[in-house]
Amino acid sequence: MNLDLGPEALEYGATARRALEAAGGDELLRTAEREPERRDDVIGSLLAALGAWELTPREHPEELEAAAALCRSAGSVALPYPVAERLSRSSDLDADGLIVVSDANPAAPIAGSALRWTALDAEGRRSAVTACVPTGPARTSSFVGRLELEPLDDRGAGDLALAVVLPCWTLLGMLDRALELVRAYVLDRQQFGQPIAAFQGVQFQLTDAEVERAGLEELAKYALWSIEVGRPEAADDALALRLAAIEAADIVFRVAHQLHGAIGFCDETTLSWLSRYSGPLRRLPFGPAETGDLLMRRLGRSGLVGIFGGGS
Numbered sequence: 001m002n003l004d005l006g007p008e009a010l011e012y013g014a015t016a017r018r019a020l021e022a023a024g025g026d027e028l029l030r031t032a033e034r035e036p037e038r039r040d041d042v043i044g045s046l047l048a049a050l051g052a053w054e055l056t057p058r059e060h061p062e063e064l065e066a067a068a069a070l071c072r073s074a075g076s077v078a079l080p081y082p083v084a085e086r087l088s089r090s091s092d093l094d095a096d097g098l099i100v101v102s103d104a105n106p107a108a109p110i111a112g113s114a115l116r117w118t119a120l121d122a123e124g125r126r127s128a129v130t131a132c133v134p135t136g137p138a139r140t141s142s143f144v145g146r147l148e149l150e151p152l153d154d155r156g157a158g159d160l161a162l163a164v165v166l167p168c169w170t171l172l173g174m175l176d177r178a179l180e181l182v183r184a185y186v187l188d189r190q191q192f193g194q195p196i197a198a199f200q201g202v203q204f205q206l207t208d209a210e211v212e213r214a215g216l217e218e219l220a221k222y223a224l225w226s227i228e229v230g231r232p233e234a235a236d237d238a239l240a241l242r243l244a245a246i247e248a249a250d251i252v253f254r255v256a257h258q259l260h261g262a263i264g265f266c267d268e269t270t271l272s273w274l275s276r277y278s279g280p281l282r283r284l285p286f287g288p289a290e291t292g293d294l295l296m297r298r299l300g301r302s303g304l305v306g307i308f309g310g311g312s
Contacts, residue, residue: 075173
């Protein structure tokens with residue numbers, strides 16, 4: 001079992017990050033918030049130039065890995081665009097993207113998008129989507145709006161794993177960046193004549209955060225491999241990954257904000273934007289309680305099967 005992404009996928013992800021940084025990097029998010037009507041055109045066109053929409057992750061393992069690497073790169077700049085959702089699109093429906101939704105109050109960060117969307121619930125039921133206008137500006141809504149659904153069919157069970165896993169790779173990219181930012185801050189911030197990174201309490205907090213991030217990275221690779229090889233438990237692995245991703249994000253962002261202090265909540269810092277736009281990924285489609293409940297109902301008394309379970 002080799003869980004590492006292939007060299008082509010890693011290079012594609014690195015190329016994508018360089019292209020995003022050259023196009024503005026963190027400024028892409030600030031611009032999209034000021035001019036939300038240009039989000040589809042500017043960012044969608046940028047990703048199209050990278051060949052993002054030519055990827056077929058459901059058909060080719062190499063392109064599945066490339067899609068994951070692209071989502072991670074998008075997360076590193078909190079790209080205000082549903083990259084993972086577009087890459088998760090169903091292969092048998094004429095739609096531009098796929099969104100996993102909760103049965104109660106379905107919502108997604110696709111406000112203002114002119115694309116065609118399909119929604120998928122945890123039971124495999126698919127619906128056509130009409131996105132409603134958010135009740136507030138992008139500054140407070142993070143482009144999240146309520147969805148109106150029109151049932152299509154119940155043949156989407158095989159789509160669930162990928163549609164849950166790829167957004168977790170986006171969140172992983174956000175955690176990568178959050179730790180990059182906090183490391184730079186504690187090395188630069190001086191107290192009592194030395195960087196606060198020299199204090200043992202700070203080192204302990206950073207270690208806790210990095211353990212969570214590194215653990216999530218390994219689980220993300222495993223869940224991707226599970227889809228690659230067509231494991232029947234792939235959807236279970238995806239939900240387990242989502243639960244781990246939410247828990248890791250809570251710890252990483254808590255540590256990042258604690259070490260930044262009050263400035264970490266000001267828009268002058270990139271951490272503030274990154275943390276705010278991680279919110280939709282952490283609460284939609286399912287929060288930690290609902291994700292855990294779905295996973296328990298799927299597993300019953302059998303438990304997870306995999307590298308940490310009783311299976312081979």
